Amino acid sequence: MKAAAQSELYRLLPSVDEILRFEDVAKRIGADGRSAVTAAARDVLTNLRAEIANGSLDEQRLRFAIDGIGDAIERQLRKELTPSLRPVINAAGVILHTNLGRAPLSRAALEHSREVSVGYSNLEFDLEAGERGKRDIHVNRLFSRLLSSVDREVSTVVVNNNAAAVMLALNSLAEGGEVIVSRGELVEIGGSFRIPDVMSKSQASLCEVGTTNRTRIVDYEKAINERTRLLLRVHRSNFQIVGFTESPSLEELVALGKARGIPVMEDLGSGALFDLREVGIAQEPTIADSLRAGVDIVTYSGDKLLGGPQAGMLSGRKDLVAKIRSNPMFRALRVDKLIYGALEATLLSYVREDYDAIPALRFMRTPLEAIRKRADALARELTKQSSRLAVTVTEARTAIGGGSAPGATIPTFVLAVTFDGFSAHQLADALRRAETPIIVRVEDERVMLDLRTVFPEQDAQLLAALVNLAQQ
């Protein structure tokens, strides 16, 4: 039989309408809707036409492909209708992993968020007075309480993230004027958050003082002029300056600000409510430390060390916070009831000192021995189930991440895995493509799985994914 010419092959293709009447395709319409199924049918037909055009389908193969159109549509629908945002298992050993959504939310946070958002809530309604209220009050009272070791009244407002908080503070307090910052603090924090750029967008001018490694209080003093509106300190979130260095203490900066009547602001970045000294990390100041030192306004993230939802807080002097709140920009940067719900519940866990309710804090506080036990159990099971896997349990360190100092790490145990016939990178790729993707780090040609950031209930999934790979 003479092979059909290319033009004849096109004629064998069914029309979209015909495809929609195929029994298996018609069934999908009920589940996924006519428009999604029609779009999938068009995509499958487009692919078949392209394959005819490039000569990769002869008549026999085409007939085979047409028989399989129902399945192809099903696959296309699954691809289109599966959310692209998915849960992953973080075995990479960074607690606040910026690429993996930073702080996982507590159950209480999610539950409260759900409760106040599936229906109506009193977000901006004063139930006592029966009139319009302010959304800030729900968390302001809790922040005041948590920061009660500060010997003056502290107000707090919440915006979309810390970048927004910094921008809003600079614009509210220094628009048209100058802000003095040390050259050693003109930082870039991931993505596109660069202090000089944020400053210029906020309509304040940057007045740089000192040098990269050394800035003295007299440098600030000499730079003050009638246009100075703010003295700014920026936490060196993602780097350290070591060696021949000097910078004035917060107390010196505060004393200078007081003497000259200029407010002092600190961008803490991470901003801990929980004292990290409890887990052996000394270099992270808490929000209260900073306010107690006399800083007028601090800004910090909700989803870094605080362990809550993405948000940016501005806490400090009542009159300054009121000024910030009255900036029209505040309205553009404010957050939704979902975030207030999650934040309020997270803060209530702090008020109860129930730190283990907050996953990021629980991971920091998990005793080393508990991690070793889980690692040993997994290693035993993996070795038993596959001879192609070589697993050892070794000591390593988990990074706190999320803009805490690079040196902020705590001890952990990792599973160091090699897999016969696979390079470490191939194994890491395969784990990333698992049904629930597993994110790991590769070191010394081994895949390292840090259990400190893995929820214990995910251990079984880890085991299954590795065993599954080994059996393929």
Ligand SMILES: *Cc1c(COP(=O)(O)O)cnc(C)c1O
């Ligand atoms: C992380 C960080 C920011 C940005 O905070 P987001 O919540 O990511 O917007 C700003 N400043 C510092 C010092 C930071 O560490």
